[in-house]
Amino acid sequence: MIWLQDLKWPDVRAYLDAKDLILLPVGSTEQHGRHAPLGTDTLIATRLAEDAARRTSVLCAPPLALGWSPHHLVLPGTISVRAPVLQELLFDIVQSLSAHGFKHFIVVNGHRVTNVPWLQLAAQQAQSRLAVSVAIFDPAYMQKEIASELGFGALGHAEELETSQLMHLQPELVDLSQAVDSAAHGRRLYEVDPRFAVDTLCYVPSTLEQMKVVAAETGGSTGQPTRSDPELGRRLHEHLVNRLVEVIESTL
Ligand SMILES: [Zn+2]
DSSP: OOBGGGSOHHHHHHHHHHOOEEEEEEOOBOOBTTTBOTTHHHHHHHHHHHHHHHHHTOEEOOOBOOBOOGGGGGSTTOBBOOHHHHHHHHHHHHHHHHHHTOOEEEEEESSTTTSHHHHHHHHHHHHHHSSOEEEEEOHHHHSHHHHHHTTOOOOOBSOHHHHHHHHHHOGGGOOGGGOOOOOOOOBTTBOOOTTSOSOOOOOOOOOHHHHHHHHHHHSSOBSOGGGOOHHHHHHHHHHHHHHHHHHHHHHO
16 A cells, blocks of 8 residues: 555554655646646656555655636636735645654655755755655656656657656657647746756746747646657656665665
8 A cells, every 4th residue: 555545544554663764746737738637746756655655654645626727817727826825735644644644755856846945945944844854856856867868858848758768667648749849938047947957037937928939839837748749757656666766765
């Protein structure tokens, strides 16, 4: 059993007799272009957590399918929760679980980069007030080596990185015939992808005006989603699972 919500409370007590670590998958519900589903980030976080948990026999908390997505509200279906609300929500989840004896938390974030600020604030809040450790695992930071090796372009949105991973994990949810590529919106000294060793300003979510342009040009994606490939997605996913297993084993 991997998922907390599938267990009965005596099972949780028995788990806590042996281990005090739990994974917390966090994603978003936001538009991912015409070719990928709104649940892309949550699905990726869920599968990363599930596959790493299976290899290490640790538990996962129920996935949090909501994230901070103010810039994606330009297209239908997106749900954006205010970052301070998410920070408090995550703190409450950690506080509840820590009261039962969980001490080590690894957040697995599918909503790359954008969820990180409030995750960091919640992690700091939890570590300073509760006797816990909270690590944040974000693919954008953990795929730097493999992304270049596999020839992927820059981190965008619903680009070839997450679309390839999704085509490996759940191909029936992707309609690549609807994918539209776009050239990087070059802004001097601005780059979202943390893997490029160049001088940059810090990431700030796009404005609604900027996103309206993206929506009109590509249907909501940025990057080169037509280059997506399930085999590259499999290698990317396995790299990320291996890294997550490393983090879990070094925490146990
Ligand atoms: Zn995404």
